[in-house]
Amino acid sequence: MDNYPYAEQTDNELVRLSLSDPNQFLYLSKRYEDKLLRYITRISKFSRDEAEDVLQEVFIKTYYNLNGFDPDLKFSSWIYRIAHNETISAIRKKVARPTVSLDSEDLKNFTDSFDLSRDLDKSFDRKLINQALSKLDDKYHEVLVLRFLDEKDYVEIADILKKPVSTVGNLILRGKKLFKEEYNKLIINKNTK
Amino acid sequence: MKNKNISQIVLERIKGEKIKPISRRIFYIKKVLFWTVVTLSLIIGSFIFSLILSGLFNNDWDLYDRFGFNFIMKTLPYFWLGSFLIFTILGEYYYRKTLLGHRLRYVIVIGFYMISTIIFGSIFYFVGIGDVLEKSFIDISPVYRNIILNRINFWSQPEEGLLSGIVTKIGNEEIEVKDSNGLIWSVNINGASNRNQVNLFVDEKIKITGDIIDDSLFVADEFRSW
Structure with missing residues (x-):
């Protein structure tokens, strides 16, 4: 995907370059544009335009705070944290309940990760998966999105959400269980109708 | 998911603004x-x-039998226990604000903080810093002396047989003691035991157990240094 100059550069090197020349920030933001836009739409109810507005603010805030980036943290965790905070702030302003919108690739990642085919023994129903995810409390919802859709490891999720690693582990475990319960309920309701 | 060229828009905003x-x-x-x-x-x-530790080790635990649980309640160093709690919370809160501070659970951070302060605090006490600090506080702070240090309040109950103060005059069988309220007491020490072999002299701060006779007369069973 990195079909632009500096494709070989690490994030940290691009941060350093961006600080001396704002034009280089373009390459850094390009690297995260699609990922973050998907992340924002997954954890919010925002339309594409709204999500893009949030993403703009994420990049502006990232550039503004670029000197505050500490290489002891992964740059991706740092920018996801900014995106997370900015999205939550935008959701609060809009007073919207976050929900999830899964595309085909998301759906495959999610069902594979959860072993839904084995556990639920059902053909996947995207609408029901969306509904089940939307019914989860925000704290479970956001860790499941980061773990199974953005494929972040526990430490990265801990850094993004600023939560202890063990808490992230517990939230994922509990979130998976709750998701399966919700999904099962929806399947049963659907079949009894 | 194709979108507008947001990165380009952002770059233009950075330059434009x-x-x-x-x-x-x-x-x-x-x-x-x-x-x-x-x-x-x-x-x-x-x-x-x-x-x-200084407050606990210097407490007059021999009086526990006489006053029971009430003794502990009246002499615990509440101010320092409260302060210890406040600084534990403060340390934990600001540690959590550091770059990777969020990765550890609260209980681990607080546990680490408490174990560290207990270890260092014990070292400070055993090299004598605790006692020096307490004496300094007593000397320089009337607030500390009168309000914070429960031990003084505990030892200011002549009706309960507990008196403390500074020796202002020494006689053969009687001494005069000025208590924390400024009252002068005549204390009969004839036959009283000298618990830790106090060398009585003017300006010495002492604690006395005994019986109150009237508003300014006290008969000592025992006296000890502060």
């Missing part, structure tokens, strides 16, 4: 401040723990 990154110095100062507060909390917490 002349947005500059916040100075590195600001972040550095912030980082140093957080770690300073965390370190200071640990050091102050250790000193406080040495004061708690």
